[in-house]
Amino acid sequence: MVIAALAAFAVLLIAWIVAPGGAATSATPIAAPDAEPAPAGA
């Protein structure tokens, strides 16, 4: 059972490595990006 549990996680780990790294740019922008805001004042 321990081996099976480790193997299950290993499958996910491999999936994360081969998964797409996210669209570099969006073909269908939903919202406009923010303009550069002013500095924080904490």
Place this chain on the structure above:
Amino acid sequence: MPTVDTGDTAWVLMSAALVMLMTPGLALFYGGLVRRKNVLSTIMHSFFILGLVSVTWVLWGYTLAFGPDTGLGLIGGLDWLALEGVTGEPSDVYATTVPHLAFMAFQMMFAIITPALISGAFAERKRFKAFVLFAVAWSTFVYAPIAHWVWSPDGWLFGLGVLDFAGGTVVHLSSGVAALVAALYVGRRTGLIEPATEPHDVPMTVLGAGLLWFGWFGFNAGSAVGANGLAATAFVTTNTAAAMAAITWVTISWLHKGTPSVLGAAIGAVAGLVAITPAAGFVTPAASILIGLGVGVVCYGAAQLRLRSRIDDALDVFAVHGVGGAFGAIATGIFATAAVGGVDGALAGNGGQVVTQLIGVAVVAAYSAAVTSAILFLVNLVTPIRVTGDAEESGLDLAQHGEVAYQP
């Protein structure tokens, strides 16, 4: 043969739930601080880790951190891989009045929030899959060993006498230093002219800070691993230090910039919670007022210095958790009293405790910096940690997750 105490068990399980709530609280705290185009990705970094480290902790994290020592006080063995042998009966070593599984679950929540803390430093420009791989490696090769050194009775820093009641070094210093390394490694955000960006939702950040403050009672008072007087002491010192640091930070920012900052109240409270974490079960409530005052001044100064630097630690993780964690660890060596936690500090005539604390701070900081650097380098070989300029411009919510937080 240890036996289960129902009161202690109830408190430890409840504390585990309180600490669990801190990670979604951190997600809101960080989420409010970033720009609106990055709020979902920032929240996701914490929320995904809640799932990710829960699983790795069960599989191998707990046994590496708390398993029977392999001989040198450096790491636990694989005896408890996938929690084999960790049952509803108490451990012979840890929290001997509660089920071993309850103690394991309590510690799991600490392991979860620690890598999530780091995420704020390189917010708004890191690739999600790179962060996932980083979090798995960091919790395995940085968090688990340091937890073993400091909290296992066979750990070498524990043997040296380093005091860390609830994670000033294990959680906050380690993550704070890792945050600084990550910010330096990944580099500044594209197009960042000013040293910081305006938070997109201050109420979200204040709500997150409130949840963190609430959950911190489990973090610190729960670290007494029993429903007892030590837990009550830790509860009071925790609240007092947070309160003092919050009002100190607000006062300084008021005098410095002319207005009492709401954001400053939230960040100041977190700084106070960080600093009291290693000390909560070793100092008196009066000492916790001084710790809160001190950390409010020191961390505010650290944040101002960071603003004057070229370092883009986006959410000031190092200034609050790194500096605050180190300050709290050293303050523990100064203010500890045997009447509370069984160990005296410098003010009670044991000046050597400060030296011991300094050694602990130096070792943890150096180890975290070195191994975090190596992990970032290796992850970057597998997948670029930094997103493309276009993705950074359009925002990580859309570019990395295909979602947006707010509809126009």
